Amino acid sequence: MKINLTGVLLVSVFCILSVSNSFSQNSSKIPSEKPKHIIGIVVDQMRYDYLGRFWNQFGENGFKRLVNEGANCRNANYNHFFTQTGINYATLVTGTSPSYHGIIADEWYIPLKNKVINCVEDEREKTIGGSYEEGRLSPRNMLTTTIGDEIRLSTFMQSKVISIALEGKPAVIAGGHTPNAAYWFDGETGRWVTGSYYMNDLPAWVNEFNNKKFSDMYMARSWETKMPIDQYKQCLTDDNPYEVGLMGRRTFPYPLYELGGTKNKDKFNYRLLKSTPFGNSLTADFAINTIVNEGLGKDDNTDLLMLSFSGNRKHWPKFRNLIHRGDGCLFKT
Incomplete structure (x- = not known):
């Protein structure tokens, strides 16, 4: 996968939310020198040129608001x-190069063990709340501190830092070495999980969220276009030979309950959610619950929430109809 950092949309690198006032270049209000809550958002495969290319399809409270009221680093x-x-992800959150932060690839070969390892793989850890392999991860291979680590250190560990992503890798790396928590989605069980590096048991609110089975709700849906298909003038035709498609299907709609499970919805292939915009919607649902239940931004210590909307990453190499959902699935909340 290639994020291509010049093409990743960052919310002004980090979207700073201070109490109830948002920064505006056209506003006379001065933002707080010490924000209550920082949210770092990474949208995988969101190239910078898409802002102009699909400007007219974006809602007023999504990308347009970020561009009009935020700072644009060109x-x-x-x-x-x-x-x-x-x-x-390591370069983004550490502000330095692979030769310094140590994450030189997604995987590398260890000669002494005669083994290829994942950059966040850690056999010392175990999964908390999900299937066996999903949580055996840690940031120990990263050699430098991250923005989250520095925020925690600057407040004597009083600030809260939490990282959320569909995949374990971005969640672990973006969270840094000292987060309060990092959560990612288990495609085997359809639940949000973590690893023993962070905690021994999931918080009660996470178990409550998982028990509501939001993943089942999304798996019962059909992925359809936001507008009539003939209105997407900036895209190739829906049926074209350049796309692999999803589970053997190459045209809209994509009924997930048929493609990723059984029609009677007894058991789903939850991994399919990671390849659709519904995975991003599920991430947003969990993020909102995190902010509320963890009380982020409620005290005088700056809190950080790192979010990775990576639903685009899985399906992007197969077909490029990401824009058929516009920015509604990411920023409608």
């Missing part, structure tokens, strides 16, 4: 050539 760059998920 000269961002990085000094390494090779890009993969682990490298990119």
Whole structure:
């Protein structure tokens, strides 16, 4: 996977939410010098040029609001050539290069063990709340601190730092070494899980969220276009030979209950959610519950929530109809 940092949309790198006032270039209000709550958002595969290309399809409270009321960094760059998920997230949250932060690839070979390991793989850890392999992860291979670590250190560990992503890798790396929690989605069980590096048991509110079976609700839906298919003038035709498609299907709609499970909905292939915009919607649902239940931004210590909307990453190499959902699935809340 290639995020391509110049093409990733960052919410002003980090979207700073201070009490109830948002920063505006056209506003006379001065933002708080010490924000209550920082939210870092990464949208996988969201190229910068899409802002202009699909501007008319975006809602007023989504990307348009970020552009009109936020700061736009037009000269961002990085000094390494090779890009993969682990490298990119580590570079983003540490502010340094792979040779310093240590995440040089998604996987690498360990000669002494004669083994290829994942950059966040850690056999010392175990899964909390899900299937066996999903939570055996940690940030120990990352050699430098992250923005979350520095925020925690600056407040004597009083600030809360939480990282959320569909995949374990971005959740672990974005969270850094000292987060209060990192959560990711278990495609085997359809539940949000974590690892023993972070805690011994899931908080009660996470178990309550999982028991509501939001993943089942999304698996029972059909992925359809936001507008009539003939209105997507900026995209290729829906049926074209350049797309692999999803589970053997190449045209809209994509009924997930048929593609990823059984029609009677007894058991689902929850991994399919990671390949659809519904995975991003599920991430947003969980993020909102995190903010409310963890009380982020409620005290005088700056809290950080790192969010990765990575539903685009899985299906992007197969077909490029991401824009058929516009920005509604990400920012409608």
